[in-house]
Amino acid sequence: MASEKKLTLKESAREIFADKGYKATSISEIAKQARMAVGSFYKYYESKEDIFLDVYIDENNIIRQTVIDNIDWDRDMVELISQIFGWSRSLISSNKILLEWYNSDISEKLHNYYSSEKGINSNLFHLFLVDKFTNRMLSEGYSQEKIQEVLQVYQLFYYMDTHITEADLPNASKTIESLATYFVKGLFK
Incomplete structure (x- = not known):
């Protein structure tokens, strides 16, 4: 009950x-x-912030599952990065709840959650990407050492996403996308 x-x-x-x-x-x-x-x-x-976080997590998981279900994960890696960002941008831009990521009234709580150990370990999309990219690099013959280097860079992208806002750096999400694209081009080309 x-x-x-x-x-x-x-x-x-x-x-x-x-x-x-x-x-x-x-x-x-x-x-x-x-x-x-x-x-x-x-x-x-305990608060409006707590229920919002609960709602946000569910909403984010739904949107991210849509991204997972609609991307061809066997594509060229540069195209794959473009698809991930494109789908994410499209789905988030039409979702008032997820757009609150940039709202200074609640963004600190959201960013703190997703950068916490609990948030990282329960972020299904993040876990999926780590697994998917690790398996992709294994299948392409990358050494464990190189895979760990790449995953460290991915962790930096995750950190930037949870700590840098549009208020800190205008067009932060687009800049992160450009950085990810150029990184992947250098890695897989």
Whole structure:
């Protein structure tokens, strides 16, 4: 029963966040939509930030699974990088919840989660990419040493994605994409 109520809260929050965005959403609206008292909200979540993080993680996993399902992973690596960024940009740009990644009201919590050990180890897309690229390099005959070097560079890309915002560096995501593309061109060409 308790997990059903938490799920109802999260579904209500997702609908409101998707419609109004993070800043314009209140805990009282979420509770009202879930047909609960505001006090009941606090049995399941400590704050609006916590429920938003829970919603964001689910939303991000859904979008990333769409990317995984729609990319031809056997393509040329440069084209593959272009596809990953292209699909991600397309799906995120039309998703009000995921666009909050750049909102200073909540971005610190999101970035802190995804850069934490828990966030890294539960980031299904990140784990998929590490596995996919490791297997690809193994099949192409790269040594374990070279694979580890490449994965270190990938970790740097992950770090940049979770620590550099558009406020820090205008067009940060496009710059990371360019850097990844040139790195892959040098590695696989």
